[in-house]
Amino acid sequence: MTGRTVKGRATRSRAGRGRLPRAGLSVALAAVLLVLFAAFGMILLRHESGPGAVRKRPSPSASTPLAVTVPPPPVSPKMGPRPRIAIVIDDLGIDRQATERAIRLPAAVTLAFLPYAHDVAGQAKRAATHGHELLVHLPMEPVGSADPGPMALYRDLNDAEFRQRLAWNLSRFSGFVGINNHMGSAYTADVPAMRRLMRALASRKLMFLDSRTTKLTRAEMTAAGVGVRFARRSVFLDHERGAAAVRAALHRLERRARRNGAAIAIGHPHRHTLAALEAWLPDLERRGFVLVPVSSLAQRPAAIAKRSRGWKLAPARP
Ligand SMILES: [Zn+2]
Numbered sequence: 001m002t003g004r005t006v007k008g009r010a011t012r013s014r015a016g017r018g019r020l021p022r023a024g025l026s027v028a029l030a031a032v033l034l035v036l037f038a039a040f041g042m043i044l045l046r047h048e049s050g051p052g053a054v055r056k057r058p059s060p061s062a063s064t065p066l067a068v069t070v071p072p073p074p075v076s077p078k079m080g081p082r083p084r085i086a087i088v089i090d091d092l093g094i095d096r097q098a099t100e101r102a103i104r105l106p107a108a109v110t111l112a113f114l115p116y117a118h119d120v121a122g123q124a125k126r127a128a129t130h131g132h133e134l135l136v137h138l139p140m141e142p143v144g145s146a147d148p149g150p151m152a153l154y155r156d157l158n159d160a161e162f163r164q165r166l167a168w169n170l171s172r173f174s175g176f177v178g179i180n181n182h183m184g185s186a187y188t189a190d191v192p193a194m195r196r197l198m199r200a201l202a203s204r205k206l207m208f209l210d211s212r213t214t215k216l217t218r219a220e221m222t223a224a225g226v227g228v229r230f231a232r233r234s235v236f237l238d239h240e241r242g243a244a245a246v247r248a249a250l251h252r253l254e255r256r257a258r259r260n261g262a263a264i265a266i267g268h269p270h271r272h273t274l275a276a277l278e279a280w281l282p283d284l285e286r287r288g289f290v291l292v293p294v295s296s297l298a299q300r301p302a303a304i305a306k307r308s309r310g311w312k313l314a315p316a317r318p
Contacts, residue, residue: 083261
């Protein structure tokens with residue numbers, strides 16, 4: 001509506017004045033005033049919202065609903081990524097019930113099966129179906145008279161025997177990312193024996209997790225020499241048996257992970273170990289850690305090679 005329309009209406013009212021009674025005249029006047037007010041309001045509105053009008057920012061209290069925006073927490077430059085923890089349960093496949101219990105642990109727990117276990121292919125397949133990363137828990141020559149099991153690797157095997165035994169151990173199930181040593185204190189400390197093994201792993205693109213059953217292990221330097229991805233165990237969860245000992249080992253693991261950014265634990269399918277893990281794992285993320293498969297903590301060969309420059313490669317005797 002414009003001023004012209006208002007004028008037209010007012011003219012019509014004046015023209016009919018003579019015929020209206022007094023009360024009618026008051027009603028007509030009121031109507032005219034009303035129309036004038038409305039017209040004035042419309043003009044103001046057009047002026048406010050026209051192309052040249054300056055739009056006023058709406059006052060938050062009047063036109064927008066109250067929304068409370070919570071700013072993100074301040075990021076401290078000291079806060080790094082969350083410490084990562086890998087848990088490996090090995091010696092699996094012999095005790096079927098305990099193995100089944102280990103398979104029911106969270107999928108990020110890595111499971112290592114003994115290749116000579118009965119129906120190891122079926123058990124490993126079940127573990128893979130549950131999302132676990134798999135390792136072959138490879139039997140190797142220990143120090144002393146303990147028996148590592150059938151088809152174990154010994155330092156004095158000839159090349160043909162070595163190849164045959166390794167091929168057998170790696171053919172028992174599929175879907176594994178690498179191996180870790182079962183026993184092997186004598187084998188892993190022997191540089192020529194480990195070089196032969198590492199070359200075979202490199203050609204198959206498999207990683208090596210050093211269980212570190214001996215301080216004299218030469219696994220890392222021989223892995224670096226041929227470009228095998230390498231990881232080392234930081235903590236044994238059940239070196240000492242019993243619930244309290246396993247809990248203490250888990251605390252040690254947390255401290256290591258906080259200090260170094262990552263840590264790897266190896267445990268066995270013992271009753272206390274599995275019970276302690278079942279209680280400890282659900283809270284791990286809330287305490288600020290990330291549970292990861294062991295391969296994600298394996299070092300790139302280049303990184304190891306850089307650190308290992310200058311290492312003595314003379315064979316060590318256990
Ligand atoms: Zn073992």
